[in-house]
Amino acid sequence: xxxxxxxxTKSGQTSMADDSILVVSGGVGGAKLCLGLQRVLxxxxxxxxVNTGDDFTHLGLYISPDLxxxxxxxxxxxxxxxxxxxxxxxxxFMRVMESLGGPTWFKxxxxxxxxxxxxxxxxxxxxxxxxxxxxxxxxxxxxxxIIPMSDDPVSTxxxxxxxxxxxxxxxxxxxxxxxxxxxxxxxxxxxxxxVAATQALRDSSLRAIVIAPSNPYxxxxxxxxVPGMRTALRGAGxxxxxxxxxxxxxxxxxxxxxxxRELGVTPSALSVVEHxxxxxxxxxxxxxxxxxxxxxxLPVQMCDTLMLTLDDRxxxxxxxxxxxxxx
Amino acid sequence: xxxxxxxxTKSGQTSMADDSILVVSGGVGGAKLCLGLQRVLxxxxxxxxVNTGDDFTHLGLYISPDLxxxxxxxxxxxxxxxxxxxxxxxxxFMRVMESLGGPTWFKxxxxxxxxxxxxxxxxxxxxxxxxxxxxxxxxxxxxxxIIPMSDDPVSTxxxxxxxxxxxxxxxxxxxxxxxxxxxxxxxxxxxxxxVAATQALRDSSLRAIVIAPSNPYxxxxxxxxVPGMRTALRGAGxxxxxxxxxxxxxxxxxxxxxxxRELGVTPSALSVVEHxxxxxxxxxxxxxxxxxxxxxxLPVQMCDTLMLTLDDRxxxxxxxxxxxxxx
Numbered sequence: 001x002x003x004x005x006x007x008x009t010k011s012g013q014t015s016m017a018d019d020s021i022l023v024v025s026g027g028v029g030g031a032k033l034c035l036g037l038q039r040v041l042x043x044x045x046x047x048x049x050v051n052t053g054d055d056f057t058h059l060g061l062y063i064s065p066d067l068x069x070x071x072x073x074x075x076x077x078x079x080x081x082x083x084x085x086x087x088x089x090x091x092x093f094m095r096v097m098e099s100l101g102g103p104t105w106f107k108x109x110x111x112x113x114x115x116x117x118x119x120x121x122x123x124x125x126x127x128x129x130x131x132x133x134x135x136x137x138x139x140x141x142x143x144x145x146i147i148p149m150s151d152d153p154v155s156t157x158x159x160x161x162x163x164x165x166x167x168x169x170x171x172x173x174x175x176x177x178x179x180x181x182x183x184x185x186x187x188x189x190x191x192x193x194x195v196a197a198t199q200a201l202r203d204s205s206l207r208a209i210v211i212a213p214s215n216p217y218x219x220x221x222x223x224x225x226v227p228g229m230r231t232a233l234r235g236a237g238x239x240x241x242x243x244x245x246x247x248x249x250x251x252x253x254x255x256x257x258x259x260x261r262e263l264g265v266t267p268s269a270l271s272v273v274e275h276x277x278x279x280x281x282x283x284x285x286x287x288x289x290x291x292x293x294x295x296x297x298l299p300v301q302m303c304d305t306l307m308l309t310l311d312d313r314x315x316x317x318x319x320x321x322x323x324x325x326x327x
Numbered sequence: 328x329x330x331x332x333x334x335x336t337k338s339g340q341t342s343m344a345d346d347s348i349l350v351v352s353g354g355v356g357g358a359k360l361c362l363g364l365q366r367v368l369x370x371x372x373x374x375x376x377v378n379t380g381d382d383f384t385h386l387g388l389y390i391s392p393d394l395x396x397x398x399x400x401x402x403x404x405x406x407x408x409x410x411x412x413x414x415x416x417x418x419x420f421m422r423v424m425e426s427l428g429g430p431t432w433f434k435x436x437x438x439x440x441x442x443x444x445x446x447x448x449x450x451x452x453x454x455x456x457x458x459x460x461x462x463x464x465x466x467x468x469x470x471x472x473i474i475p476m477s478d479d480p481v482s483t484x485x486x487x488x489x490x491x492x493x494x495x496x497x498x499x500x501x502x503x504x505x506x507x508x509x510x511x512x513x514x515x516x517x518x519x520x521x522v523a524a525t526q527a528l529r530d531s532s533l534r535a536i537v538i539a540p541s542n543p544y545x546x547x548x549x550x551x552x553v554p555g556m557r558t559a560l561r562g563a564g565x566x567x568x569x570x571x572x573x574x575x576x577x578x579x580x581x582x583x584x585x586x587x588r589e590l591g592v593t594p595s596a597l598s599v600v601e602h603x604x605x606x607x608x609x610x611x612x613x614x615x616x617x618x619x620x621x622x623x624x625l626p627v628q629m630c631d632t633l634m635l636t637l638d639d640r641x642x643x644x645x646x647x648x649x650x651x652x653x654x
Contacts, residue, residue: 059444059445060447060451061444092419092441093438093441094441096438096439096441096442097441100441100442100466101466102445109419110420110437111422113437113440114423114429117424117429117440117444118386118427124387139426
């Protein structure tokens with residue numbers, strides 16, 4: 001019912017267009033799974049609630065890294081080599097900015113800038129992040145719905161031994177160097193779940209919710225920190241499945257395990273399950289961690305969760321959909 | 328005293344470093360003369376008061392076309408082929424902006440954008456146009472002072488048969504097509520001459536003021552419309568010389584003669600002299616117009632005013648300086 005089987009025909013896709021899957025996601029890792037899901041699901045069946053806690057204003061431009069990564073990835077425009085930004089990019093802006101003595105720690109490609117400039121001016125004109133994301137997705141030919149978690153500002157702040165850093169200062173400028181003491185989602189208490197997110201969660205077509213293999217602390221927690229989000233996720237009345245961002249004691253990418261250690265948590269899939277306790281109904285565990293499966297007090301699906309190739313992304317997507325259908 | 332003679336030595340330059348020349352200028356044509364002057368004058372001797380009536384906000388970015396043209400030209404970065412913008416430019420931003428459905432009628436190069444983004448955010452942070460221009464000039468290695476006419480907003484509006492257009496809408500989007508009925512410098516009455524412009528005009532080193540061969544109506548009049556500017560120019564107590572923007576009945580570039588006709592003025596150097604009556608003490612006439620020289624009731628210097636090559640720019644600069652010294 002949920003997934004298009006490997007050999008499904010075009011007509012097989014069409015028959016499932018009334019079912020939808022909602023992913024709760026951060027940037028790179030989550031976007032990979034979303035691309036896999038977009039490719040195996042019928043057109044329009046995928047909705048993604050994206051973290052905006054990483055958003056910040058730089059050079060006067062509103063930058064939404066996870067939204068951008070999701071948009072570029074689903075449009076087939078993601079820069080595979082860099083792991084961020086757009087493919088087919090040029091860097092004249094940064095070169096000139098440097099010559100003018102401007103800040104250069106946050107790299108902005110010339111093409112990437114177009115999205116930031118366009119979004120910044122539309123936000124200033126009163127448009128919502130949601131409506132801009134929807135319009136950009138349409139222009140880029142994306143058939144999935146990409147939904148910011150909130151149209152209100154939420155800023156992930158990283159309290160470190162060196163003081164409090166904005167997320168991008170911590171993540172990009174300091175390359176996750178300082179030890180994390182605590183994370184704070186500034187503005188979250190006053191933020192509202194976006195209307196589009198609420199609609200997607202209440203949609204009668206919804207069949208499952210997937211917590212993407214994103215960093216639970218930096219990418220998923222800001223989403224869950226928006227008042228009403230947890231309740232809305234649980235209230236959707238469909239299975240909620242988390243996909244592990246950890247294999248053994250290592251994260252596929254990024255500072256997940258470093259942060260877990262700094263926060264006093266053992267880096268492991270079990271810790272992620274524990275982190276999501278009360279929220280999820282099932283867990284996709286990497287096949288390499290089969291030995292810990294029986295310690296998880298929830299339905300578990302084993303799968304090779306490493307997504308290096310496009311085939312990997314589709315394979316993990318099918319595995320997740322199959323699991324969702326089963327539990 | 329004023330000009331470095333064609334064969335002047337390095338020591339000859341140094342001896343004149345205490346004399347300064349002030350140019351009142353618009354964009355392209357004026358910047359060409361300024362480049363010539365910068366090359367023949369001692370380092371630091373050139374000050375330029377630049378029109379900001381063309382400034383506008385586009386895509387949320389503050390764009391100052393005449394300031395930018397002056398900066399790029401004096402830094403040796405002007406795009407000779409296009410006649411505007413930067414040399415060595417790329418256009419990825421515009422290509423992506425188009426794919427996002429954004430406006431594309433005003434072309435912004437990737438490198439050019441760095442200046443607009445940097446200036447916009449610094450203005451928003453409370454810095455003045457003057458201080459940003461000075462800082463950018465320094466970073467680009469420019470040894471002349473480039474001074475906005477005012478730090479207050481002045482917007483040239485073009486009243487046409489099709490309605491009132493912003494200057495860039497008229498100039499770029501409509502390519503000067505609609506007939507001009509009247510020009511209005513919105514905000515001019517409340518604008519103040521910039522502190523730096525006042526200082527440059529009061530500087531005891533000042534030896535002459537040059538009205539650049541810019542469009543008198545579109546580029547020089549907005550500067551003269553700032554209350555106190557005319558008085559400050561005359562009050563400087565040095566010769567004021569205008570360089571003709573017209574040869575015969577044609578402008579070297581741009582819509583000058585078209586606008587003159589539309590405003591009911593005969594396109595000719597004589598009309599320009601008449602336009603500046605009461606302000607100027609001398610006029611640099613193109614040698615091709617020698618026959619009208621005796622109709623000008625002011626000291627006249629004949630010169631080939633066409634500036635196609637770098638040598639031309641230096642030659643016209645020397646001619647202007649020689650004239651200033653003489654009257």
